Amino acid sequence: DLGVVADVADKIAVMYAGRIVETAPVHELYANPAHPYTKGLLRSIPRLDQKGQDLYAIKGLPPNLLKVPAGCAFNPRCERATDLCRSELPQLVPVLDAEGADLPGRRSACHFWKETLHG
Ligand code: SF4
Known part of the structure; x- marks a missing residue:
């Protein structure tokens, strides 16, 4: 429950299919996520x-953990997925600001974290 997390935590780690896919200070993550799964959760x-409107839902279902998709496990559900995502597991890498400086505590396991953060 991301609403509860915001009240009780300073830092947050988002997991998908058994792996950490993003870490960040909680308010930075809410304001500007750097992973499409986090973005979908927040949406x-x-x-x-938005009372009376349909709730947004990430398409598809979480994978069977005994049969995780190749590459990025989120790729079948990700609107940004490319062939790279389907073949190469993204590592948890530092997230940088527009000037290339490390954002403390921020990491993302997405090949396209820059586009997600700034897009
Ligand atoms: S690595 Fe590719 S499939 Fe995985 S979250 Fe990033 S854009 Fe989506």
Whole structure:
């Protein structure tokens, strides 16, 4: 429950299919996620100003952990997935600001974290 997490945590680690896919100070992650799964989770939080509208849901289902997709496990559900995502497991790498400086505590396991962060 991301609403509860925001109240009780300073840092957050988002997991998908048994792996950490993003870490960040909690308010930075909410304001500007650097992984498409985190972005989807945040979009699916109900908001009072969207009363009466359909809730957003990430398409598809989480994978069977005995048969995790090749490459990035999130690729079958990701709107940004490419052939690279389907073949190469993204490592958890530092997330940098627009000037190339390390953002403390921020890591993302997405080949396209830059595009996700700034897109
Ligand atoms: S690595 Fe590719 S499939 Fe995985 S989250 Fe990033 S863009 Fe999506």
